[in-house]
Structure formats: C-alpha cells, structure tokens
Amino acid sequence: MKKVAVILFNLGGPLTQADVKPFLYNLFSDKFIIALPTPFRQIIAKLISTRREASAQANYRYMGGGSPIVKETEAQARALEAHLNTTPDIEFKAFIGMRYWHPFINEAIAALEAWGAEEIVALPLYPQYSTTTTQSSFETFKKAYKGTAPVHFIEDYPVNPWFVSAYAVLIRKAVAHIENLDDYRLLFSAHGLPEKVILGGDPYQRQVEASVAAIMATLNVPIEHVICYQSRVGPLKWIGPATDETILETAKSGKSPVIVPIAFVSEHIETLVELDIEYKHLAEEAGTKDYIRVPTVSVEPDFIRGLAEEVLTAIGYAAHTEVKEAIAR
Structure with a gap:
C-alpha cells in the first residue's frame, strides 16, 4: 500500500x-x-x-497564554487523515508544518521521512494564495526538504465547492434566527496586505473576492455584503476597506455586522481577540444592536471533504469514480 x-x-x-x-x-x-x-x-x-x-x-x-492554532490545526490534520483513509490502496498520514513556531516545517519533514512517505502533498491552510503565506511556506519547505519522494504542491483553492459550501452552511446557521435580514450586513473580513504587494502581482485580493462571490451565489440569502481587511500594521498603505472602519460605517447606516473570517480556516488571535473582543467592543461603542461572528470552517465536514478532494486531485486519484464514491461515504 x-x-x-x-x-x-x-x-x-x-x-x-x-x-x-x-x-x-x-x-x-x-x-x-x-x-x-x-x-x-x-x-x-x-x-x-x-x-x-x-x-x-x-x-x-485572553487565550490562556498562547495560541490555539496548533491544537486547531492538529484537529484538522486528524479529520483530513481519517477522511482520506477511506481511499482504496493508499495509506495517508497528515503532518503539521508551522512557518513561525513549533512544530516547524523542518520538524514535519523529519516526521514524514521517519514514517516512510513515498509521496508528499504540500497543502497550505490558506485558501487564497499569497506570497506572504503560501509562497513563504513553500520556499521554506523546498529549502529544507532533501528527500527524493515526489512532492505535489497545492497552491490555492479559493472557490473549491466544498470550502464554499462549508462557509455557506456556517453563515446560514449564524443568521437563521434573524427575522429581518435588512437590519444586518455580512462583513467578509480577510487579513490585509500592503497595497504594494497586490500591485506587485500577488493574487490574494482577487482570490478573496472570488471566494466571496462563490459563497454569496451558494448562500442565496437576501443580505447585503461587503469585503474588508483587518490586522493593519506599519506606515504603508494597505488594501481596504479596513474592517474596523467598515464596522463603523455599518453601525452608522443602522445595521448590525455579521463577521465572516473568510481567509482564516482556524481560530487564533485574529479571530478570538481582534474580531471577538476588539471589534465587538468597537461595534458596541458605535451603537450596533447586534454583533455576530461566524466561526471559521475549522473541521466542518464540507471543508475537510474539500481538502481531501484537493489532495486526491494532486496525486491523480480524484478523477476515479470509486474514489469519489469513497469520499462521499
């Protein structure tokens, strides 16, 4: 096998x-x-x-002293591994490679080599490609990996139908109790980038917009929406509009925000502190009647299925009917 x-x-x-x-x-x-x-x-x-x-x-x-991102990513790895191991004739094992803290990418490489991997799939947990995230991780991997097993790189999946479906499901749940959707506005919040990065050819903003368009088409719910960007740092001009400014504008228009962390697939400081504490306080200070934050896709079954299909496509198995049926089960 x-x-x-x-x-x-x-x-x-x-x-x-x-x-x-x-x-x-x-x-x-x-x-x-x-x-x-x-x-x-x-x-x-x-x-x-x-x-x-x-x-x-x-x-x-606020999060107990450290980030929950490793625990979150570990849960995603195990869910993906279980899903993939319904595939005939292949044994899959998922490993975690973090860019800036343990377990580092080189630690993941050592672990997968010790396991005896015959093929490797590099899967970023960044649905939308950016040089600052995906390319940085890929370059670090390429520099560290000295083995001979073939490597398949999945660059992005901004409109993967199962990724899109996962967010549509979460949004529907979040707004199911709302009687009048005219009183609310979806704010798709993504991590920002300096404008010069986008002008240099980075596709991130374009892919965020593609993700949102696909989700809104699938969602098919009559509610306003806007794309905005959070986590600005430094003196450079960043892409916008900014999430905090968009929250204030939403409040000024008499609506309440429903925040969707479109570029984050797991809970960490940008969601649990920036969105849930800082921006919620901002919204309350601005007089919004409500503040709803949609959770990240995390281990949503549709999201895990989408990742599994990306992996199987990368190794050339997704085209096989029996594999599609195995995934569906």
Whole structure:
C-alpha cells in the first residue's frame, strides 16, 4: 500500500508567553513579510518583536497564554487523515508544518521521512494564495526538504465547492434566527496586505473576492455584503476597506455586522481577540444592536471533504469514480 504524507502548512503561534517574542521575530524576519535585505530585516524584526512583546502577550493571555492554532490545526490534520483513509490502496498520514513556531516545517519533514512517505502533498491552510503565506511556506519547505519522494504542491483553492459550501452552511446557521435580514450586513473580513504587494502581482485580493462571490451565489440569502481587511500594521498603505472602519460605517447606516473570517480556516488571535473582543467592543461603542461572528470552517465536514478532494486531485486519484464514491461515504 502506497504511503502518502500530507503536510499542512499554517502560520503557527506562540504556545506560551515566553514564545511570544521569538515568534514575532521569526514572523517579521521573513523576507516575504518585510522585503529588506539582510541584516536590515533582522534588525527591524528585533525592534518590532521587542516593542510588541508586552502588548502581544496581553492578547495571548485572553487565550490562556498562547495560541490555539496548533491544537486547531492538529484537529484538522486528524479529520483530513481519517477522511482520506477511506481511499482504496493508499495509506495517508497528515503532518503539521508551522512557518513561525513549533512544530516547524523542518520538524514535519523529519516526521514524514521517519514514517516512510513515498509521496508528499504540500497543502497550505490558506485558501487564497499569497506570497506572504503560501509562497513563504513553500520556499521554506523546498529549502529544507532533501528527500527524493515526489512532492505535489497545492497552491490555492479559493472557490473549491466544498470550502464554499462549508462557509455557506456556517453563515446560514449564524443568521437563521434573524427575522429581518435588512437590519444586518455580512462583513467578509480577510487579513490585509500592503497595497504594494497586490500591485506587485500577488493574487490574494482577487482570490478573496472570488471566494466571496462563490459563497454569496451558494448562500442565496437576501443580505447585503461587503469585503474588508483587518490586522493593519506599519506606515504603508494597505488594501481596504479596513474592517474596523467598515464596522463603523455599518453601525452608522443602522445595521448590525455579521463577521465572516473568510481567509482564516482556524481560530487564533485574529479571530478570538481582534474580531471577538476588539471589534465587538468597537461595534458596541458605535451603537450596533447586534454583533455576530461566524466561526471559521475549522473541521466542518464540507471543508475537510474539500481538502481531501484537493489532495486526491494532486496525486491523480480524484478523477476515479470509486474514489469519489469513497469520499462521499
């Protein structure tokens, strides 16, 4: 039986308060995040991580001291593994490779090689491709992997029908109790990027828009929607509109926001603190009557099925009828 490893790429996050500063340093020393040459990038990363350590630690304390992203990603890995192992004649095992903190990508490589992987699928948990996320992870993997097993890279899946369906299901659940949808507005919030990154050819914004268009078509619910971007940092001009400004505009129009974290597939600091605490407080201060936050797709069955189909397509099995039937079960 062929052994196929699936390595799930994600951002990672500090596991303890002591991890916060080195995590931030790793993040901001990434050339795909700050495009400065060595050693200037490392100097800037050291300054940023030092200045932000205390405030970031305070935010992580809201989540028990560290990020839940590893636990969340581990749950996704196990769900995907179980789903894939309904496929005839192949043994699948999922591994986690985090970009900026443990378990790092090189740790995942060591684990999958020890397992004896004969084929590898590189699967980013970023539905929409960006140089700052997917490319950064892929380049790190390529630099670290010295083996001979063939590697299949899944670059993106912004309109995968099962990813789209998973969010449509979650949105319907979130608004099911609402009597008058005219009083609400869907805010699809994605992590922002500096405008210069998009102008340089990064497809992220275009793919976010494609995801939202597909979800709205599938959702088929008469409710207003807008795309916005969160987590701005630094002096550069970022793509917009900004989520916090959009919340204020929504409140000013007399509507309540329904926040959909469209670019995040697991709960972490941007959802549990920025959306659930900071932006909720902002909305309440602005006088909104309600504030609804749709959860991430996490281990939603449709999302896991979508990931499984991406993996099977990558290795050339999704076209087989018997595999489709196995997945459906």
